[in-house]
Amino acid sequence: MTDEELREEVGAWLAAHWKPAARETGADSMAPRKSAWMAKVVEAGWAAPRWPRQWLGRGLDDHQARIVEMEFARVRAPGSGQDRTNLWANTLLARGTEALKARLIAPLLRGEVGMCLLYSEPGAGSDLAGVRTRADRIDNHFVVNGQKVWTSSAATADYGMLIARTDWDVPKHRGISFFFLPMKQPGVEVLPLRQITNESHFNEVFITDAIVPAENLLGEMGEGWRVLQTALAYERSVMGEAARGPRSGVAETKGEEVLIALAREAGALSDPVMRQDIARAIGYRELNALNTARAKADLAQGTSSPIMSLGKLAMSRILHEEARVRTAILGAGSLMEGPDHPRAEDANFLALNAYFTSIGGGTDQIQRNIIGERVLGLPKEPEIDRDIPFREVRGG
Amino acid sequence: MATLSSEESAALRHSLDRLLADHGAEADVRRVMETPSGYDTNLWRRLAEMGVVGLIIDEDYGGSGAGPVELEMVMESAGGALLCGPLLASGVLAAELLRALGDDAARSRLLPGIAAGTTIATVAMTGDHGLWTADAVDVRAAKSGETWRLDSVGGFVLHGQNADVILVVANGPDGLGVFEIEPGAPGVDIKAMPTFDHTLRLARIEFNQAEARRLDAKVPVWDAVQRALDLALVALAGEQAGGARRCLSFTVDYARSRIQFGRAIGSFQAIKHMAADLLLESESATSAARHAADRLAQNASDAPAAISLAAFACADAFTTVTATSIQMHGGVAFTWIHPAHLYLRRARADAQLFGSPSAHRERYLQALGG
Known part of the structure; x- marks a missing residue:
């Protein structure tokens, strides 16, 4: 099929099926409409156009798949390009059992399955390979015990992507397995976590004798660290995509800079x-935008750019520094909180929420290790727990 | 202004890097920085032949006809090599001031020599305070009969001691003017200033009833001076970005190879994290310098903001990278023989030329409406 034929086919299909007015209806009626729409997209093969037909795709190459996505984007129709953006479906397709794929791929593409991440633990933050949640195989299922943290959407999720230890007698990276854990069972208890900002975006998940069918294992036993890397790669590429939006990357002046306005006020x-x-x-902030724009230009020319890896570190500094300056502008006014003091609310919230970026998704210190090692080629720190059985590794 | 094709640009940069590797290596820098003139006339001639000296001068006057983008690129290479010479003074400040003023006779008289490297020109525009603003112009011009005469002081004049012609910004009876002066003329006393950066040449020039030729100005004089300053700031930003990158590069190399406690010091997070932070500094400087060059080349309305941002970001980055580099090296970089201090000295100099980082931050905020 030529590009033009494809463009016409997608365009005609969208013209026949996409009713933009559906987006304008109230929130209550939107969910079922969206679900019906997503079902149509999946059925037509537009949800994951790069995937084989067997898995509801169209077997298109990247170039033609982009055409499909562009046609969807042109009329602002959601649902296409999930072979790039749907973390859950991609991970499942790459490493899942046939049985699990048959059961979940279509519902995942339709957006009908709630998902969450069960990676971090109170004792395994930066050192994620040190997880101590255990999964013990009994007959045709696993029994899971442990505690996870920093899990968004845990209360509504149907499945959690879980890493758990299945072998304690091998070094830490080699004894981990990767599962789709059914969340709606008695052994899974979800408790909201109150953050320093006084919000609750994350949960703690307590897992006690929860059951996972063996078919929900992704990859082989003990191969979980590698499956995790696959999943993290999808997650990062989606984040990269988000950063590669339509903006030029150069900060536009939309009226006055907020810090100037606040100081004037x-x-x-x-x-x-x-x-x-x-x-x-x-x-x-402007320098970071310029760096991002330069990285995009490098990427467009096919040169991979070291600058992309700097963005998160730069953003940490931006957010902490902006919060500090906002606080300085307010002076004693920043002592206040509550709806009568919106400026203080903003400054104080931003001062605390800046840690979301400088700690979440890898602390600034871990990020500096990554930049030092992968970009600058500096040697790694010796890891004293790398080659000893996990049973003998010190935790805490 | 015309621009070079991307192939021409790449070829120019390649040739320049080779020339600097052959004739502008550290040993060469150390040799020429101890000479009175502070530059290698042989290298200067080759730079002129390559079209670097006349890079931004119109082809009509023997230049390459390139613009800010190419200049910034060239200066990245020059900064990396700590190039010594009057490029900024003659090929950028003086040449651009002549272009911007629009005095055709002066252009024809001076630009071909500047482009060929046979005339070293410079600009005196600030007094002993070194503020590089219209208010800080110290020299006074007065007309007696048909003759203009200058008095008072031009400070921090780049390569003033090497100049064949000096363009002096002075306050006249009818506002600012630009005056051409010959260094050997009576009433012109040029003294080399003892610079902390030995690769830099600055002079203090006292004028005492010195006879000068007034140049025509087809635009308000300070507009032309500001245009020359803006281009010089873009060039300086490129030099700073290139210097920061080179300094970071040899620092990281050292951190990979220096062994203490049985391991490369770069494996220690204390060192590794410093290096990561410096990479952010040096890449941000590069982005800022190139962006400023692009905006100036477009004559964009946001060019003043972009140039001010580059001015303080590149100054701070170069200073931070070179200062931290010495700390990361340890004792070896506390020695004269190690190149790190040469970069720190250049960084500290570049951070003050044409205005301090604080002054550029202030200008940036004003450009943003604050």
Whole structure:
């Protein structure tokens, strides 16, 4: 099929089936409509156009799949390109058993299955390979015991992508297995985690004698670390895609810079020290936008760019610094909280929430290790627990 | 302004890097920095032949006819090699001021020599305070009969001691003007300033009823001076970005090869994390310098903001990278023989030329409406 024929086919299909007005209806009626729409997209093979027909795809190459995605994007229809963006379905297709794929691929593409991540533990944060949640095989299923943390959407999820230890007598990376854990069972208890911002976006998940059927194992026993790397790669590529949006990457001036406006409002804009701080903070954000734009240009020319790996570290600095400057602008006003003090609410929230970026998804310190090792080629720290049986590794 | 094709640019950069590797290596830098003139006339001639000296000068006057983007690229290489010479003074500041003023006779008289490297020109525009603003112009011009005469001081004049012609920004009876002066003329006293960066040449020039030729200005004089300063800032930003990258590169190489406690010091997170932070600094400097060059080349309305951002970001990055480099090296970089201090000295110099980082932050905030 030529590009033009494909474009026409997708365009005609969208013209026949996509009713943009459906988006304008109220929230209550939207869910079933969206579900019906997604079912049509999946059935037509547009949800994952790069996948083989056996798995509801169309077997298109990347170039033609992009055409499909562009046609969907043109009319703002959701649901296509999930062979790039659907973390769950991609991981399952890559490493799942035939039985599990047959059961879940279609519902995952239709967005009917709630999912969550069961990776981090109280004792395994930066050192994720140190997980101590255990999965013990009994006949045709596994029994899982342990505790997970930083899990979003755990209360509504149908399955969690779980890493658990199945072998304690081999070094830590080699004794981990990867599962789709059914969440709606008595052995899985979800408790919201109250954050320093006084919000609750994450949960703790307590797992006590929970059951996973053997067919929900992804990859082989003990191969979980590698499956995890596959899943993380999908997660990162989706994040990369998000960063590669339609924006030029260069900050546009939409009216006045917020820090300037805040300082003006607070009567602090004439303070020369404050002016220096504000200029420096705005500069940090602009420099990051320029770095991102340059990285995109490099990528477009086929050169991989080391700059992409710097974005998260840069963003940590931006967020902490902006919060610090906002606080300085308010002065004693930042002592307040509550709806009568929205500026203080903002500054204080941002000061605390900056840690979401500088700790979440790998701390700044882990990020610096990655940059030092993978970008600059510096040697790794010796890992004293790498080659000894996990049973003998010190935890805590 | 015309621009070079991407192939021409790449070829120019390649030739320049080879030339600098052959004739502008560390040993060469150390040799020429101890000479009075502070540059290698042989290397200077080759740079001129290559079209680097006249890079931004119109082809009509024997230049390459390139623009800010190519200049920034060239300066990245120059900065990496700590190139010594009057490129910034003659090929950038003076050449661009002549272009921007629009005095055709002066252009025809001076630009071909500047492009060929046979005339070293420079610009005196600030006094002893070194502020590089219109208010800071110290030299006074007065007309007696048909003759213009200059008095007072031009400070921090780049390669003033090497110049064949000096363009002096001075306050006249009817506002600012640009005056051409010959270094050997009566009433012109040029003294080399003792610079902390030995690869830099600055002069303090006292004018005492010095006879000068007033140049025509087809635009407000400070606009032309600001245009020259903006281009010089873009060039300087490129130099800083290139210097920071080179310094980080040899620092990381050292961290990979230096063994203590039985392992490469770069395997220690204390060192590794410093290196990661410096990479962010140096890549941000590169992005900022190239962006500023692009905006200036487009004459974009946001060019002043982009140039100010590059000015303070590149100054801070170069200073941070070179200062931290010495700490990461340890004792070996506390020695004169190690190149790290040469980069730190250049970084500290570049951070003050044409305005301090704080001044550029202030200008940035104003450009953003604050």
